[in-house]
Amino acid sequence: MISQIGLSVIFLTASAAAAPERTPQPGSYGFNWLDESSHCKKLSAKDLAPVKSCTITNNAFGLELKSHVCKVNSHIELMVYKTAAQCKEALETMHANGP
Numbered sequence: 001m002i003s004q005i006g007l008s009v010i011f012l013t014a015s016a017a018a019a020p021e022r023t024p025q026p027g028s029y030g031f032n033w034l035d036e037s038s039h040c041k042k043l044s045a046k047d048l049a050p051v052k053s054c055t056i057t058n059n060a061f062g063l064e065l066k067s068h069v070c071k072v073n074s075h076i077e078l079m080v081y082k083t084a085a086q087c088k089e090a091l092e093t094m095h096a097n098g099p
Contacts, residue, residue, distance in 0.1 A: 022054055022055075022056070022068075023048065023051060023054050023068070023070070024043065024048065024054065024068045024070065024080040026043060026044050026045040026047075026048060027042065027043070028042075028043050028068075028080045028081065028082060029041065029042055029043065029080070029081050029082075029083060029084045029086070029087035030043050030047075030068075030070075030078045030079055030080035030081065030087060031078065031079055031087065031090075031091050032075075032076050032077065032078055032079075033077055033078075033079045033094060034075060034076060034077050035075075035076070036098075038091075039091070040084060040087035040088055040091055042084070043078075043080065048070075050072050050073075051070045051071070051072055051078070052070075052071050052072060052073075053070070053071050054068045054069060054070040054071070054080075055068070055069050056068055056069075057069055060079060060090060061090055061093045061094050061097065062093065062097070063089060063090055063093055065081060065086050065089070065090060066081075066082070067079055067080060067081050067086075067090065068080040079091075079094075
C-alpha cells in the first residue's frame with residue numbers, strides 16, 4: 001500500500017519531469033539579440049546567473065527551433081539554443097532579416 005505522502009512524492013516528481021525548463025542549462029548556446037555585434041557562445045552557469053526571466057518560444061526569427069528568450073537587463077536579452085548549430089542558424093537568420 002502506498003501512503004498519501006508516497007503518492008505526493010510520485011506526483012511531484014512526475015510533474016517536475018514533465019514541466020518545460022524555464023531557464024536554459026549551462027552548456028547551451030546563445031547570443032544577445034539586442035547587440036548587433038553579438039555572436040553565439042557556449043553559456044556557462046556564470047553567464048546565466050544574472051538572467052531575470054526566460055520565456056520559451058518555438059518560432060524565434062521565423063525558425064521552427066525551440067529557444068529560450070532570457071532577459072538580463074534593458075541592454076541584454078539572450079536567445080538561447082540547445083546546440084551551436086541552432087544558435088548559428090538563428091543568428092544568421094536574424095542578421096539576414098535585419099535593417
